[in-house]
Amino acid sequence: MKLSVARTATRDAPGRLGPLWTFLFRYGPPRWTEYVLRNWSGQRLVIGVPYLWLLLFFLVPFLIVLKISFAEFSPLGRPPYEPVFRWLEEGAVQVKLLIGSYVYLLNEPLYVSSWLYSIKVAFFSTIFCLMLGYPMAYAIARSSPTYRNVFLMLIILPFWTSFLLRVYAWIGLLKNDGVINNMLMAVGVIDEPIAMMNTSFAVYIGIVYSYLPFMILPLYSNLEKHDLTLLEAASDLGAGPVKAFMRITLPQSMPGIVAGSLLVFIPAVGEYVIPSLLGSSDQLMIARLLSDEFFLNRDWPKASAVAIAMLLLLVVPIMIFQRFQNKELEAQKR
Amino acid sequence: MKTQGLFSRTMLAFGFVFLYVPIISMIVYSFNDSRSVTVWNSVTSPTLKWYGRLFGDDQILSAAWLSIKVAAMSASGAVVLGTLAGLVLSRFGPFKGRALLQGLTTAPLVMPEVITGLSMLLLFVSLEQLLRAAFGWQFDRGVTTITIAHITFTMAYVTVVVQSRLASFDDSLEEAALDLGARPARVFFRITVPLILPAILSGWLLAFTLSWDDLVVTQFVSGPGSNTLPMVIFSRVRLGVSPVVNALASLMVLVVALGVILSAVLMRRQEQRRKREEQMAAAG
Numbered sequence: 001m002k003l004s005v006a007r008t009a010t011r012d013a014p015g016r017l018g019p020l021w022t023f024l025f026r027y028g029p030p031r032w033t034e035y036v037l038r039n040w041s042g043q044r045l046v047i048g049v050p051y052l053w054l055l056l057f058f059l060v061p062f063l064i065v066l067k068i069s070f071a072e073f074s075p076l077g078r079p080p081y082e083p084v085f086r087w088l089e090e091g092a093v094q095v096k097l098l099i100g101s102y103v104y105l106l107n108e109p110l111y112v113s114s115w116l117y118s119i120k121v122a123f124f125s126t127i128f129c130l131m132l133g134y135p136m137a138y139a140i141a142r143s144s145p146t147y148r149n150v151f152l153m154l155i156i157l158p159f160w161t162s163f164l165l166r167v168y169a170w171i172g173l174l175k176n177d178g179v180i181n182n183m184l185m186a187v188g189v190i191d192e193p194i195a196m197m198n199t200s201f202a203v204y205i206g207i208v209y210s211y212l213p214f215m216i217l218p219l220y221s222n223l224e225k226h227d228l229t230l231l232e233a234a235s236d237l238g239a240g241p242v243k244a245f246m247r248i249t250l251p252q253s254m255p256g257i258v259a260g261s262l263l264v265f266i267p268a269v270g271e272y273v274i275p276s277l278l279g280s281s282d283q284l285m286i287a288r289l290l291s292d293e294f295f296l297n298r299d300w301p302k303a304s305a306v307a308i309a310m311l312l313l314l315v316v317p318i319m320i321f322q323r324f325q326n327k328e329l330e331a332q333k334r
Numbered sequence: 335m336k337t338q339g340l341f342s343r344t345m346l347a348f349g350f351v352f353l354y355v356p357i358i359s360m361i362v363y364s365f366n367d368s369r370s371v372t373v374w375n376s377v378t379s380p381t382l383k384w385y386g387r388l389f390g391d392d393q394i395l396s397a398a399w400l401s402i403k404v405a406a407m408s409a410s411g412a413v414v415l416g417t418l419a420g421l422v423l424s425r426f427g428p429f430k431g432r433a434l435l436q437g438l439t440t441a442p443l444v445m446p447e448v449i450t451g452l453s454m455l456l457l458f459v460s461l462e463q464l465l466r467a468a469f470g471w472q473f474d475r476g477v478t479t480i481t482i483a484h485i486t487f488t489m490a491y492v493t494v495v496v497q498s499r500l501a502s503f504d505d506s507l508e509e510a511a512l513d514l515g516a517r518p519a520r521v522f523f524r525i526t527v528p529l530i531l532p533a534i535l536s537g538w539l540l541a542f543t544l545s546w547d548d549l550v551v552t553q554f555v556s557g558p559g560s561n562t563l564p565m566v567i568f569s570r571v572r573l574g575v576s577p578v579v580n581a582l583a584s585l586m587v588l589v590v591a592l593g594v595i596l597s598a599v600l601m602r603r604q605e606q607r608r609k610r611e612e613q614m615a616a617a618g
Contacts, residue, residue, distance in 0.1 A: 043518070047426065047435075050419035050489070054438040057486040061453030064460055079459055132352070135345035142339065151346070153598055158353055160590045162547050164564050165583040168571050169356035172363060175575070179359050212353065263444065270446020272550050277571060287448040291553075294452060304456070307449045314446070322440045325494075329424075329501050 062311070069304035070097040080298045101305035111289065111306075118286040119313075121200070121275075122268035125207040126215075129264045130257065132208065133215035137256075138249075140216075141223035152220070159213045167206050167277050174202050174278070202278035203285075207268050215260040222256025223249075255324060262321040266314055286310060357587060364580035384581040391578060393566055401546050401563040404477060408484035409541035413534055415485065416492025416541075421526065423493070424500040425508075442490035451554030454483045458555060475557030483555045484545040491544065492537035499533035500526075 071081040086094040105111050140151045158166060173179045174196040181193035196202055226249065234244040272287040279285070284292075286306065294303035365380035388394065419439050423432070442450065458479050465471040507529070511521045527534070549564040556562065570576050 043426065046418055047422050047429065050415045050422065050439075050493075051431070051435055053415055053486070053489075054419075054435070057454070057457065057482060058438055058442065061457040064456045065449075065453045068456060079463075132345065132349055135342040136349040139339075139342035139346035142342070149598070149602075153594060154350060154353070157591060157594050158357065160543055160594060161357070161587050162564070162567075162583065164547065164549055164567055164571075165360070165579070165586065166356065168567070168575075168579060168583065169360040171571070171575055172580075173356055173359060209352065209356070212349070266444040267446055270448050272448050273568070287446060287550075290448050290452065294554075300456070303452060307452050310446060310449060314444075318441060318444055321444055322437060325440050325443075326436065329497060 065304045065307050068300055069101055069308045070099065071301045071304075072096070072098050072100070073299050073301045075298065079300060081300050098301075101302045102309070104302065105305055105309055110284075111286075114284050114286050114289055117283055118269050118271075121203055121207065121285065122265050122271075125204055125211065125268050126261050126265045128204065128208045129212055129215040130261060133212055133219060133260065134253075134257070137216045137219035137223055141220055141226075155213050155216050155220075163210055164273060166210060167274055170202065170206055170209065170278060171197065174205070197278065198280040200279070200283065203275050206274035206278045207264075207271060210274065211264040211268060214263040218259040218263065219253065219256040222253050222259075226252055255327070259321070259324050259328070262317050262324070266317050266321065269314060270310060360580055361584040361587065364577060364584045366577065384577040385585075387578050388581045388585075393561075394563070394578070394582065397561050397563040397566040400477070400560065404480050404484060404562060405542045405545040407481050408488055408545040409538045411481070411485040412489040412492050412541040412545075413538045416489040416537060417496050417530070417534060419489065419493040420496030420500060421522070424497050425505060439490050439493045442487045443494065445487075447548075447550035448554075450487055451483070451551040454479075454486070454551065455554040475555060476560040479555045479557070480552055480560065480562065483551050484541075484548060487548075487551060488541035488544050491540050492534075495537040495540065496530055496533045499530045503529065 067084050068081055071084050074080055074082050082096070084096055086096070088094050136155075140148055140155070143151060171178070175181070176193040176195065176197065178197070180196070181190075184190045185193065230248050231244050234248055235241075239247065270287045271285060272291060275285045275288060287310075290303050290306040290310070293299050293306065363374075364384055365382070366374055367378040367381045367383060368374070419435065423436055423439070426432075455475075458475055462473060465473065508521050508525050511525050512518070516524070547564060548562075549568055552562050552565060556565070567579055567582070570579055
């Protein structure tokens, strides 16, 4: 009887959550629902749902990858690695961490060269994107409003179509009997087809082509906000267009340049589809090695170690990107 | 200024050529009669032969249907979670763990796909082991795991879109409703949601497109028998160019172009109506 009195006393506490909750509260299992309803206001629930999802499906997976990267590879196991944590009979936990996979990554020439190659490709693709994207964004930001919307639509439109198919489109252009070679031979510029498919050139083309909108859009949204009277003032004071650009426009557009470059560089380091379709099989990028290690060799510890190493390499650029993203949002508020 | 304008305009023109030549050439060759995609057969072309083949291709059609289902489910899930995350980040003020949540929502935007794919797969494998050991449950990787993975990486985009929309107006309307005694949930559905509806819609479309298009993450987390459209395309394209893929790509470009143009026209019409109403209000 005592228990029921205690229950009546707290019965009305969560009343503002509505009749359903009151019902559940009255007839549901008492202890934990009571706790949850009293301490979890609606606000906490709203925070909790996306939070839990991201913790479970984004953060925890990385911890698992980290764990497996230290495990021992056992080719015949299912899953193919030895457990890292093992419960011993005395109630103790045995922890077995191996750094073999990491040592391998540092010593194997194939890995070292594909790391360097990935970084090189990502770096120069970013530069090319910037060189092409900056003038484009500039021209769009300075054009009349009617044209501006059309131009922006034309930039965004390829972005909505399939990435895979846009990369595929280049195969038809770059092949030995592809459109470009056929045209050049028909005009008579060349007698023999230029080998463009399965080269680094094709990989650069593919990456610049696919990531160009990611460079243009942040640059555009930065350039559009510039105060043009500053340029007039500079020209009144005798600065030439080049000087005015270098001293005023360029420094002001740095946030856009950084954001756009990171949006190209970070995914480009880990690019898988473009080098698989357009690149050569002699020089692999790091994402391809990861996927081969995982799917072909079934060496999960090594694939995990590659992923962790890639993450360590990219963590600084990713943090910089996040800071810029937050600043941008703060600036919008004001 | 003159020369600079000229230079940037030339680059703009060049950039558009660069962006559209591959797409246009792909569309043109989808009407080519010859099997070799790149040699134009001028006797019997243009032809709709490959479009006919496309609609008789059961593998592509069933993969496309699966992709549509997965994309619609993922986009809907991502919109719910992403809107909540965007709301929390822009309206709930500082709370414990806010920085972590912000980090968790922006990281998937730039995370290389192989890392996301690998980590998701390893999670699912661990969950499988755990559920089998604890409850004897057995689950196969397939549509469910693909959808969960897609929700996770697309909700980041929805969050960003919703967050920046919420940041563009202040919370005075919401506060007024709260002052008048409306419950927070009611305020959310009656005030906040209608205000951010454009962001929610574009977030849904964005999530749908990203999910529909994803190859790498899907390859990791899919199971036997659940092949999405990008997986089928990828395996065909690796064997060489195929005119059927050209036809498929052309249809997709057509749908996207119609959608983008339609939405632009609708937005413009709305803008004009708003302007007219403003003028009338000012005059009257």
